[in-house]
Amino acid sequence: MSNTIDTAKLALISQGAAYGLLIGLGVLFCGVILFAVKIQKAYLSEDSGKSEMFMVANRSVGTGLTASAVFSSWMWINETVLAAAMCYNYGLALPLWWGSGLCFQIALMAALGVMAKIRVPYAHTSLEIVRMRYGKVGHLVFIVLNLVNNVFGCASMIMTGSQLIYGVSGMNFVAATILIPLGVVLYTAVGGLKATFLTDFLHTAIALILIIYFTLSVLTNPAVGGLSGLYDKVVATAGKNYVSGNYEGSLLTFKSKGAIIWGLILKFGNLALVVMDTAFWQKSFATEVRATVPGYNIAAIAVFGIPWGLGTVIGLTARAIHNTPIFPTYPGELTSTEISMGMVMPYTIKALIGDKGIIGFFFLLFMALTSTVSSSMIAVSSILSYDLYKTYINQQVTDKNLVRVSHLTVILHGVFITGISIAMNYGGANMTWINYLRPVISCPGILPLILTLFWSRQTRLAAVVSPILGFFTGLVVWLATAKSMYGAVDIATTSNEYPALYAAIASFFSPGLYSILLSLYKPSSFDWREFLRIELADTPHTESDQDTFVESSGSKDGLSLDSEIHRPTKSLPVESQQGADDQDDSHMDLKRSKLEGGKTPTTSSTASIQQQNLDDIQHPFDDAILKDLYNWLKIACFTFVAIVLVTFVAWPLPLYRDYIFTKSFFSGWTTVAIIWQFGAFGAVVIFPLYDGRHAIATAMRGVWKHRGFANQAPKS
Template sequence: MSNAVDTTKLALIPQGAAYGLLIGLSVLFCGVILIAVKIQKAYLAEDSGKSEMFMVANRSVGKGLCASAVFSSWMWINETVLCAAMTYRYGLAVPLWWGSGLCFQIALMAALGVMAKIRVPYAHTSLEVVRMRYGKIGHLVFIVLNLVNNVFGCASMIMTGSQLIHGVSGMHYVAATILVPIGVVLYTAVGGLKATFLTDFLHTAIALILIIYFTIAILTNSAIGGLGGLWEKVMAAAGDNLIPGNYQGSLLTFKSKEAIIWGLILKFGNLALVVMDTAFWQKSFATEVKATVPGYNIAALAVFGIPWGLGTVIGLATRAIHDTPIFPTYPGVLTATEVSSGMVMPYTIKALIGDKGIVGFFILLFMALTSTVSSSMIAVSSILSYDIYKTYFNPKVTDKQLVRVSHLTVVIHGVFITGISIALNYGGANMTWIGYLRPIISCPGIIPMILTLFWSRQTRLAAIVAPVLGFFTGLTVWLTTTHSMYGHINITTTTNNYPALYAAIASFFSPAIYSVVLSLYKPYKFDWRIFLRIELSDQAEIASSDASTLDASEKDEGSGLKSITGSVKHVSNSLPESISSDLERVERPSEKEHTTAVVRKSVDEISLNDIQHPFDEATLKELYRWLKIAWYMFAAIVLITFVAWPLPLYRDYIFTKSFFAGWVVVAIFWQFAAFGAVVIFPLYDGWRDIETGARGIWKTSKKYLGGGKQN
């Protein structure tokens, strides 16, 4: 394979140890999540056997756990392993551009999440919103866009991980590709979305501890000599490490053409991975009203520091020692294939920290992989079960059946992405090529998706056609530009910056033009109240189910209805009389199917003037305030990280020793701040649930032990 790293002469960790770590970590996390699910159900009244809990965690997630989960879902291998490789390739400008290319999408998602709560307060997936607005064809188009984005993104991460595992241990690609998703499939299928929130927290805590450890351990190693020593060694080897396109060829300048182009491509691709990933929408649906904006923005600020500190230290440290006897490949050179495959980081960790460092790297790799895979599995499972199975194959599916289908689709998705990952491996793809292809296939749906919530005049035709035209526009630009510049098209020629950048721009912006033109061709204004029919339909079905259950509705009036304590009206109180009268006729379970059909028909036929928003005025006012805050935060993050901070540094300047030292120190402080924000703060924010669960376990243990003594 063209992407293979030769491990016949070099294995950083024995294969047996690699198998043991991979299987052992999978089993450990399965056990942890199974225990967590039991505790949730027994002491916190959270049953993952219910579809509402499985898909959107009962919309009860607080800002601390939300921040941790979003951070974990966005802590891909790229911002740790590949960032170090690209810093090695282009210099210290890369990590800052990388950080800015990670945080603004999450800040944007905070605004989109709040608007979704306002427009469609009880949606389960973003595609459910699309179906309500654009009908069956629009729904199917966006299903394809979302599935391609989720499957491709997830499979590319598994492919990248398997290449790294192969490079580190010599384990076969196929074995690594199969073992990575297995444990995730098991705990995701059992625990659902809330389970992924809990495992995301564990992933985040362990990964951040390792990231901070690697950064400081490498920097303080005697072979590096601290901040001053790193600067001196990079400067001393400057003549042997000239970087084309950098000011004076220096690694220590922010003026780097290749770095800024890479940063722009990354921004487009990452924007698609957030907006077009159902998982990030589901996390916003799962949060409490007051938690969406703080949770997402905490994660946005925290994630900035990860590539900045780690990428800078490891990428430059590799340049300082890559031609010295302590480096694993010495006297051989670090090849372009090894750099593209992400081997910069494990080689440097092996050289400076040793075997314990490689074990830590393996654990970090597992954390980054499984957090991505678990998030993708819930997203794809929700699409397959809710948006496809329930919508088109079995509209009368019961809650229990829907959860069963969700479990099955998790397994199906795990098998499918494993196959795709193996195909990508044998096709010769690597992290760099994937990074260039991803914006082209994922960007076309971004603007039409955003306009679905913000522009009432985007028509059905525009929403359907614009993304398709945008994809073909981007693909055409990529291939024609590659052929024009390099004479032929293959993996090597398409792994170049300029064609990928032009294609990403075309894929992102052209759908906006297509959408506006097509919308103006046959103007139409959408009534936002139509979105509220999603909730009315859900509530009517729940009420229908309750009415057919042996006096359940008489014993506990409204027990089946969703609410948000203290801030939301019961939607049952606002159901139009036409639906209420239909529900009153339900007396026997045998009539349930007929009633469900009547209810759906009634919901679709009721006047929009009769529909009331499920949130009260105070809650809506608060949501609009949060929306304003979200937009302010988004604007501030974009202006600071895109303009005010990096652009003044883009000049004829090489970092001095003191400036470089301050630069790295701030980056390390940011790592510690991130740890406090997404590890310590969630514990503080969720202490009541932790206390309740611990008290329940203690009481149960005492009862069990007491019973044992009596016997």
């Protein structure tokens, strides 16, 4: 394979230890999450055996847990490992561009999420929205786009993780590829979306502790000598660390052509990974009304500091010590293969922290991998079970059977992405090439999907055709540019920056142009009230769980601020007193059916729902909640614009000039980055505990009473 290294001489940890850590961590987290799921079911009325809980967590997730889960889902291996490797390549400009390439997508998703709550309050996946507006063909096109994005993104992370585990320990990458998703499949299949929220919180807490530990331990190591020592060593080795394309070849300048090109490519690719990933939409559907915007924006701001602080310290430290005897590759140089695999960070940690540092790195690697995999599994499971099985195979599926299908699809997805990861590994792919390919295949659906919620004049033809044309436009630009500039089309030539950048721009912008032109060719206008039919169409199959919804939303543990919006029957119009009486009789039949163990009776047909007059369909939210949502939409849009202007223009562009950082400026720059890491810890680890204190207290009281501890405790 072209993407392998000789681990016989450079193994940083034994294979036995690597196997033990990988298997042990998988079993440990599986046990913890399954225990948490039982506690939820017993004391918080949250049963993952119900489809609404499995897919969208009863739409009851608060601000803190939302921020933590979004942060964890977005803190991929790239944000830690590859950020350090690319800082090694391009200097300190790259980590800041990387941070700016992470936050604006999440801020955009906050606006999309709150708009989805306004337009489609009871959607389960983004594809439901597409189906209601564009029909079967549009639905199937976007299913393919979403599946490709989810499967490719998840498989690439597993592939990256297996390469790192192989590089660190020499473990066979096939074994690593199989073991990485194994434990995740078990707890995701049982726990559903809420389980991924809980495990995301644990991952976030552990990962941030390790990130802060690595940053400070490396920086304060005697071989580095703190911020002043690091600066002096980078300056002293400047002649050996010349970077082509940087001002005076310096690692300490923000004027870096390579860094800004990489940053632009990253922005397009990451935008696709958020907007075209059903997981991020599901997390927004799962939140409370007042939690979507603040939760996503907290995560957007917090994640900025991770690649900025860690990437700067690790990447520059590696440059400073890679030609010294303490570095694992000495006296040899770091190869391009090792850099592409992300080995800069583990080599640096091994040199300065030792074996305990490598074990910690293994933990960090596991946290980043499993959070990505679990999120992807729920997303793909929802697509396969809800958007395919329930829509086209068995429209009358019961809630219980739908959850069974979801469990099965989680397992199938785990097996499938494992196979894809192995194939990519054998094909010689690496993190760098994947980051260049991702925008080409994932960007074409972004603008058509955004316009689905925001532009009533986008037609069905435009929504179906424009992503397809956009994909082929980006692919042709990528391959043609590589052929024109470098004379061949292969992994090596397509791994260059300029073909990837041009392809990303074409893949992103061309579908928007195609969509506008096609929509204007045969104009039409969509009535947003059509989206409310989604709730009505699903009601016959979910009413059997109505008691669960009411019980959960009516609890006093602080989980739900808007209990009234969890009632799926609220939007059903009552056209007459006779209709109301029939509805009451229907509910009596439902309860009787549940007691007798029979199937849930169907109260209305999809055909009659589609024929119902739009004037008779009421929005499930009252005017006060809708006003609140529109206010949150304004806040989300303002935050998105502010983040783009600050992180794209106001902050980086004034620094893009003929300037090399002075010691004092560098010290202040890096200090702020490290402080940002501590701020992130407070925002997505400490704050969620405070925000969920009522639910935690309720669960603890339930466990305490169940165990009989309350009766045994001495009276004060």
